[in-house]
Amino acid sequence: MSSGTRAFRVAATGARVITGVAVIAACVVGVATAVHAPWPVVEHDPAQVEVTPVPGDSTLVCNGDLRALGRDSSAPLDMLSAASPALTTGGTGGDPAAEGLAMTDLPDAGGPQVLTGAVDGRSVPLIAGAESVTIAADDLAGYAALPCGVPRLESWLVGGSIDTGTEDIVTLTNAADVPSTVTLSVYGPARSTRTVIVPARSQEALPLTSFATGNDVPVVKVSAVGAPVRAALQSSLVRVLDPVGIDLQDSVAGPQQKLVFTGVQAFAASGDDAEMAVLRVLSPGLAARVQVTVRAEGATGAADEFTVPVEADLPSQVSLSGLEPGQYTVEVEADVPLVATIRQQDGFGLDSDFAWVMPSPELDVDVAFAVPAGPDARLQLANTSDRDATVTLEALDGGQPQEIVIPAGRTGGLEVTGRTAYRMQTTAPVHAAVTLTGPGALAVLPVQASGAGEKPITVYP
Incomplete structure (x- = not known):
């Protein structure tokens, strides 16, 4: 074999080796790249459609007669x-329809009212109602007011007392x-529960002392099964x-991490003012450090700030002591x-009154509220957001x-008028409450969000 032929074979063999090495290297690089690259998958997006439910009628429940125990x-x-309240109602579609419910234990009394704003097509009217009562008897005296509200499966009563001289009624x-089966669970040093059946379209009432004995500052969780209920607390005091x-x-509907109370008032007191305004707080299930900030109307800084x-x-x-009147x-x-x-009072003796102030929810949509009959009324507004809010108020009549x-x-x-229903609009979130204040008359009604309209939901067939 000639030397030229051998050289050709060596060259050919070398070329094949080099080509093979290059192919192997390319395969290694390809496999390594494929490991880190996303693999193709077969996927199917589920069918879905956004649906706006047909809205239902707006419904509110009013409390009915004041009870004497x-x-x-x-x-x-x-x-x-003891007395029948004056009821103020209104709505964006006219006055809501009113229907009475039974008071099984007080058959001759004026029972609770159910207010209904009927849907017009897909338009749900804003409706509002509030009731108030003034009484001057040997065992009951003062002024009380309560907005008509929405029944719930779970709610909390945070005020009330079982001290001597108090006659509180749930x-x-x-x-x-x-029917609704309602369980009342009392938080305090002496935990207790009570179960009561509330028949359909009726009201039941229980003295707080009948199931909260041993709890000087009770908080009651109200749990309903079968149908939602409207829970309220009537309080009275004799000294x-x-x-x-x-x-x-x-x-209130349930616990929240941040609560805003607007419409709190401080009154002048002769001597110790420790009982003029008192905050009651419960942390269900977990211990907590609670930050409390008190701001005077119109002020930029805090009037008081502390941790509990x-x-x-x-x-x-x-x-909440040491506050200037305002x-x-x-x-x-x-x-x-x-x-x-928060419990506030304007004095200690005859011709004084007190009121429990509930938290005011954040409002960023149109709402309707009613100002009941009573003393001078004012709409208190708090803006806890980071932008200015322009609030517009218009009487529904x-x-x-x-x-x-x-x-x-x-x-x-803003000053508002009694026996009047209003529509409120805001350009930024605010908290609002109606305060009614006069000699021996005190009440605070937080403005609640109106449940008008239904939000769209996504349906997966």
């Missing part, structure tokens, strides 16, 4: 009707066509045989959900709209 010394837990109203106030307190440690499941009270907003915040309320600008982080207010 213990007027018969032979039956101290029996109740009688009312449970069932506006549905089926040294003198009646010194009544109140009607609404329930709260044990799990044990209600606590702290005094209007305030109180912010209560923690890293766990809380329920809370006509009249010139009012407008006010609430700067970011500030509070303000």
Whole structure:
């Protein structure tokens, strides 16, 4: 074999080796790249469609007659009707329809009212109602007001007392066509529960002392099965045989991490003012450190600021003392959900009154609210957001709209008229409450969000 042929074979063999090495290297690089690259997958997006449910009628439940407890010394837990409230209603589609419910234990009394705003096509009217009562009797005296509200499967009553001289009553109203089984769970040093059946379209009432004994500052969780109920608390106080106030307190839907109380008032007191304004707070399930900030109307800084440690499941009270007379907003915040309320009073003796102030929810859409009959009324507004809010107020029965600008982080207010329903619009989130204040008359009604309209939901067939 010639040397030229051998050289050709060596060259050919070398070329094949080099080509093979290159192919192997390319395969290695390809495999390595494929490992890190996304692999093709077969996927199918589920069919979905956005649907806006057909809205239902707007419904609110009003509480009915004020009750008197213990007027018969032979039956101290029996109740009688003490007074019928004046009811103020209104709506964007006209006055809502009103229908009475039964009071099974007070057959001759004026029962609760159910207000209904009927849907017009897909348009749901904004409706509002509020009731108020003034009484001057040997065992009950003062002024009380309560907005008509929405029944719930779960709600909380944060105020109330079982101290000597108090006669507090829990009312449970069932506006549905089926009975409701309601469990009342009391938080405090002596935990207890009570179960009651509320028949369809009726109201039941229980003295607070009948199931909250041993709890000086009770908080009651109301759980309903079968149908939602409207829970409320009627409170009254007698000192040294003198009646010194009544109140009607609404329930709250559940614990929240931040609560805003607007419409809090501080009154002048001779001597110790530790009981003039008191904060009650409960942290269900977990201990908490609660930050409390008190701001005067129109002020930029805090009038008072402090931290309160709260044990799990044990209600606590702290005094909001040392405040100059005036209007305030109180912010209560923690890293766990809380329920809370503020009790305020304008004096200690005859011709004085008190009121439980409930948290005011954040409002960023149109709402309707009613101002009941009573003393001078004012709409208190708190803007806890970072932008200015322009609030427009218009009476539903006509009249010139009012407008006010609430700067970011500030509070303000507008005078409003009793026996009038209003529509409120805002350009930024605000908290609002109606305060009614006069000699021996005190009430605070937070403005609640109106449940008009239904939000779209996504349906997966």
